[in-house]
Every structure is written in structure tokens, then in C-alpha cells.
Amino acid sequence: MLASKHDKLPLIAPPLWREVGLEVVGCEVDTDALGTFAGEVPRTLSMGQAAIAKARLGMESQGCSIGLASEGTVAPDPVTGMLLCDIEMISLVDAELGVVVSEVVRDFSITAVSETVTDWQGVLPLLIRADFPAHLLIVRPEGLPIVDLPPDLLVKAIADEGSLRAAVERCIAASPVGQARVESDLRAHCSPSRRRVINQAAEALARRLASQCPSCSVPGWGQVDLLRGLTCQDCGMWLPRAQRGVLLGCARCAERVEVPADRQFEDPSRCHACNP
Ligand SMILES: [Zn+2]
Ligand SMILES: [Zn+2]
Structure with missing residues (x-):
């Protein structure tokens, strides 16, 4: 069940069918009540909350146990403040398994004026x-x-x-x-460059749903956080923000696995002592 007004079904259904055999059907719920792109209905929920709320609206209206929704925002990148960033989130709510599985894709190539x-x-x-x-x-x-x-x-x-x-x-x-x-x-049916990013998020969600937790076998195993903290290769300074790898985790249980990147030191070009 995909709660969407804006013609996202062809972007989202194919990867989910291909990867996990999930048949996604669209349903019309008034998702604009949760906030609109043009701004005439202000958004009050965070992106993650809005996607989950949308998915639940669809589940309630259709009486099904799995709901799916996507939510996007196009705004100046919070890190650089310069480039325009399209952030697309897609969430699947499975009431029977009691899990919420989400993926987020950030893209800087959106066409917007x-x-x-x-x-x-x-x-x-x-x-x-x-x-x-x-x-x-x-x-x-x-x-x-x-x-x-x-x-x-x-x-x-x-x-x-x-x-x-x-x-x-x-x-x-x-x-x-x-x-x-x-x-x-920037509504999905009006912006081909945004549609491409929504499709990438759906592909990422499908891949995550295709992997199961090694401990409890629930689908949705994937990255839940970054591992941080490396020393600089040149000066040896400890850099707490440097990315050391990823943390994989389960959508339901507490199982976590650390996957270190294949490097043990941070590149000096990213060291604020060597390269202030
Ligand atoms: Zn698990
Ligand atoms: Zn350094």
C-alpha cells in the first residue's frame, strides 16, 4: 500500500517487486494535509514522522498491515548552506512484524529555480x-x-x-x-529530477528489505549509523568526526555489527590541524 497523491507508484513499485516480491498498490489519501511543497500548508512533522504518518494513513484507509510512503524536501544543504539538496526518504511500516524500515537519499543535482x-x-x-x-x-x-x-x-x-x-x-x-x-x-509528478531521486531511495529500501537480520531474521537489515573516530595519518591527532566505517543493525532487535572501512588513518587533507 503506497499512500501517495503524486504519481510515485511507477518509481517505487518496481524495485520492491523485483527485490522482495512486495506488490505495491497506490491509494489516494490526502497526504497534503501533512504539509505541501509549495508551502500553503505548513509542515509540522519531521520528514521521518511525516513519512510514517502517511504510511499509517494509507494502512488505515485500506485496512492492510503494511504501509509505504515517501517524503521529500528540497532546501539549501544544511552542511554547506550553498548547494540545493533534495532529501528523499521512504518508509515502510509493517504492523504485523512491528518494524519501520526507512531509507534516505541526498542528491545535489535537482533542477530548481x-x-x-x-x-x-x-x-x-x-x-x-x-x-x-x-x-x-x-x-x-x-x-x-x-x-x-x-x-x-x-x-x-x-x-x-x-x-x-x-x-x-x-x-x-x-x-x-x-x-x-x-x-x-517540486511536487513529484512535476519534477523529473526529483523523480529520479525518489526512485533511488526506493531502490535502497528494496535492497535493505532484501537483507535479513542475522539474529532474528526480520527484513530490513542495514546501516543504522556511522562509526567515527580516526587519527590523522600525518600528525596523529585524534579526529572524533572522521568516518571509520558503518554500523549495521536490525529494524526490530538490538543486533548490531560494526563494519570498519579499509583504512586506519584519516587523510591529512581532512585533518583540521594539517589542513585548517
Ligand atoms: Zn533482529
Ligand atoms: Zn593532521
Whole structure:
């Protein structure tokens, strides 16, 4: 059962069928009630909580014991603050086994624009970077609160130049500052580059579900944390954040296995003493 409004089934069902023989069927639940991409319904849950809540909504509406949902966010990377990062999470809830199995994929190649324009000429250079019309656009007036906008001033899923131009001109006229904001419609059915990342997350989830816990045999065995702490190869300083390997774990029991990386020292280029 996949709780999704946005046409994610073809991205998620094939890997789960191929890897673990799980047949995923879509169901229509109002997942937008949990928050929307364009921002007119604010999100109050964390991404992980939202994905699990969505999965449970689908399970309740269909009366089945396994639920699946995906949740994404596109925002400046929290680490660098510069690159735009698409984080896609997919969660499977199995009520009978009592497990939640999730995977997260981060991607920095998403196609996304958000700019203001004062006339139609200003839109044209944007269209190449926005990969329009393969990626769809949203237009709204700048300077008005997004929550109060009527549908003709929060125009989504724009896919042709005629509609785009009409929306831009209407929003410029309605804006108190004479500007329209043109931005990528990042909902899954409107953004091919986001769709690719959702598919990668589904592939990762399918692989994780295909591995079982060596202790209790429940599916969903995989990385649960990073092992950290190495000394620098040159100066010998202890670097507590350096990645030393991964920790594998079970979705249900306490079984954990440390898998060290094949290196014993941190590269001096990542040492803050050798390379401040
Ligand atoms: Zn286990
Ligand atoms: Zn060093």
C-alpha cells in the first residue's frame, strides 16, 4: 500500500517487486494535509514522522498491515548552506512484524529555480535553467502571503509557455511590488529530477528489505549509523568526526555489527590541524 497523491507508484513499485516480491498498490489519501511543497500548508512533522504518518494513513484507509510512503524536501544543504539538496526518504511500516524500515537519499543535482521577474522578458532566460517544460513551474505574486492566495494567483503545474505567460502577467498585476515569483514545481509528478531521486531511495529500501537480520531474521537489515573516530595519518591527532566505517543493525532487535572501512588513518587533507 503506497499512500501517495503524486504519481510515485511507477518509481517505487518496481524495485520492491523485483527485490522482495512486495506488490505495491497506490491509494489516494490526502497526504497534503501533512504539509505541501509549495508551502500553503505548513509542515509540522519531521520528514521521518511525516513519512510514517502517511504510511499509517494509507494502512488505515485500506485496512492492510503494511504501509509505504515517501517524503521529500528540497532546501539549501544544511552542511554547506550553498548547494540545493533534495532529501528523499521512504518508509515502510509493517504492523504485523512491528518494524519501520526507512531509507534516505541526498542528491545535489535537482533542477530548481526560484526568482522574481518584473516582466515576461525576464522569464525567458530562466526557462533553460528550469528545464522547462520538462520540469513544471509555479507562479505567484511577490509580496503577498502565500497562504491567502486564490488558485488563479498560485498557479501550479504550468507546462506550456502560453499558460506561463498568462500567469506571470496576472501575478505581476496583482503584486504590491509589481513582481511575479517563478519557481520550480517540486511536487513529484512535476519534477523529473526529483523523480529520479525518489526512485533511488526506493531502490535502497528494496535492497535493505532484501537483507535479513542475522539474529532474528526480520527484513530490513542495514546501516543504522556511522562509526567515527580516526587519527590523522600525518600528525596523529585524534579526529572524533572522521568516518571509520558503518554500523549495521536490525529494524526490530538490538543486533548490531560494526563494519570498519579499509583504512586506519584519516587523510591529512581532512585533518583540521594539517589542513585548517
Ligand atoms: Zn533482529
Ligand atoms: Zn593532521
